[in-house]
Amino acid sequence: MCKLNEVPLGATCLIKSINNDIGIKRRFYDLGLIPKVEVTSLFKSPLGDPTAYLIKGSIIAIRREDAKKVEVELI
């Protein structure tokens, strides 16, 4: 178990749960970032943050603070 922001670039993980911060949770849900979904960490911004993730075919940029709220399991 680790946090989404700790997933190394290129690695794929499975989402376990999302922290109960209602605002961000909804946003994540809308984008398909829900438990049991596979997410791949793709690349980082030149300044190291945010990071772009591949989620169900689309690329979504997420800040470190927000990625911290997602528990994942590396696969």
Next chain:
Amino acid sequence: MENIKITLMGNPNVGKSTIFNALTGLKQHTGNWTGKTVDTAMGICKYNNKVYEIYDLPGTYSLFVHSEEERVARDFLCFNKSKVTIMVCDSTLIERNLNLVLQTLEITKNVVVCLNLYDEALKNDINIDVERLSNILKVPVVVTNASKGVGINKLMEEVEKLAVKSINESFITTYDKDIELSIEKLSKHLENKKININTRWLSLRLLEDDKTLIKSLNQELNYDIYEDDELIRLLDKERKEDINEKVVSQILLNAKNITEACVSYNNKNYQERNRKIDKILTSKITGIPIMLILFLFVFWITITGANYPSELLSNFLFSLEEPLYNLLSFLPDFIRNTIVYGGYRVLAWVVSVMLPPMAIFFPLFTILEDSGYLPRIAFNLDRFFKKCSACGKQALTMCMGFGCNAVGVTGCRIIDSKRERLIAILTNSFVPCNGRFPMIIAIITIFFVGLNNTFTSSLLSALLLVLVICFSVFITLIISKILSKTILKGMPSSFILELPPYRKPQYLKVIVRSIIDRTLYVLGRAVVVAIPAGIIIYILSNVYIGSLSILTICTNFLDPFADLLGLDGVILFAFILGFPANEIVVPIIIMAYMKSGVLIEYESLASLKEILVNNGWTILTAINFIIFALIHFPCSTTLLTIKKETKSIKWTILSFVIPLFVGISLCFIVTSVYRLILLI
């Protein structure tokens, strides 16, 4: 016969506006990024002798409201009953798009699902069983490639069918037993109220305690649920803690199951090429340099390309002056001179100096926008904005500001957090819009590069312009930071931005459209503002009180203050008169410098330089002029837009005062330091 209302709904960046344009022949702006359209547009489409009113909504990810766009979209569906709703989907992202489709089907059943970007799905080996999807959803499904116009006819065919005969039974999500029971009880009560909204859906939202909907119900239908005692009693009994979570999950699960049943992805690595481009455009080493070089390139083409057409236009327009003068021979001399030497000359000046750079810059920029690069700029720069407790999407709104600050201000709607949106609105005018570009370029060229029109000199001008832009970004960041430490205190909220796939821009369409759109727009604005401004200036400089013209009296009055800023009274006065449109600042300055108040013909920058230098311009004046051109106050159009967007006098006033204060302070500091150094 009444027009038939049709609504276009869907996720952001799926091609709604492109379909809208294909249907209506209108020129709604499209762009390859989330949030291009932020306002609802309406257009007319004639099909088989019937008239359809098509509404293009801003893109939304869901109808569970947490942002302004989502509220707009939901309320539009609920209260602006349209006959048919077209759900536009991205064929490469069916599952996420279905999520919104399923939510929409709960409000209205009369839906046509339009799988757009079908060409991209084919290219990526994504197989969609369209018939099966249609059978499951029990609504028609059409595939389209909107940018090529493929499938648009079929789409209208289906729309026509539903306009004649509505669907009464489409796919509906079923929830847990206890939720269904609660829905049933509430529906029964609501049905008696004769509200013209799907009661099942309304019950669900009330069970979730959706405050925004309760407010909208009150506003739109005059239905205050808090006055409905029985409903409140029912709700107290039925409401459960986590009902919303359950509802959302159920819809997501259904979207997933339907996708699995209808779509197969044969090529797992289908975005390989995109990934490679992104590695270069966003990498640690090359990301930001490439961004700067791109801007440099765009400016360089604009500067070199505009020179020659400017001269041509100027020669042409000024050659019309004499015939016009002769034509007006029936008028008294003073009026005739005012119209020709005042109004017409300023108009000719503005058009010949402003139009060519715009006609080059806009298409170039739109191509950049169409390619999908803009969101990467926001991605690259987000860290800076986060440090200032602002949102990375502000970079997008600043890019829009290059075109026109009013557009940039409206674009701020893509920023969810109200605090961060206000920061973006208040600082948008720091980005020089197209009305200010040409004058900044002119001054850079005259005072810092030199007038020998060579390859290196135009490159140097572009380079300096990039530096000026970097400076304005820097100021934007600093002011954003100060704002978020003072009157707009707060922590950075979340930032989530979709990076769309790179798409080949529709070069021809883009070029033709942005030139035509902009040409008309600029000409219109020039006529509206430049002519009266020219007339006023002419009168002011030719009506004398004592031995001085009114203009001289005004500028003399401003002189002492302007001198502190390293400017002169004429420049300040020109900026004040340029409030309706910054395009007229330079012509006004020249008119005021010419003793007769007559604008010279725009021949070349050399003649402009002569006038400026003869009137005391130095390097210091040039620096301060550029600073003040970047940072003074928003033009009247922008200010009105800010008023409209913030709905607040306070923020409108602040958006005027803050840049003015910053601009004056900067000029004052620069001037003082410069003079101090000269003293030593």
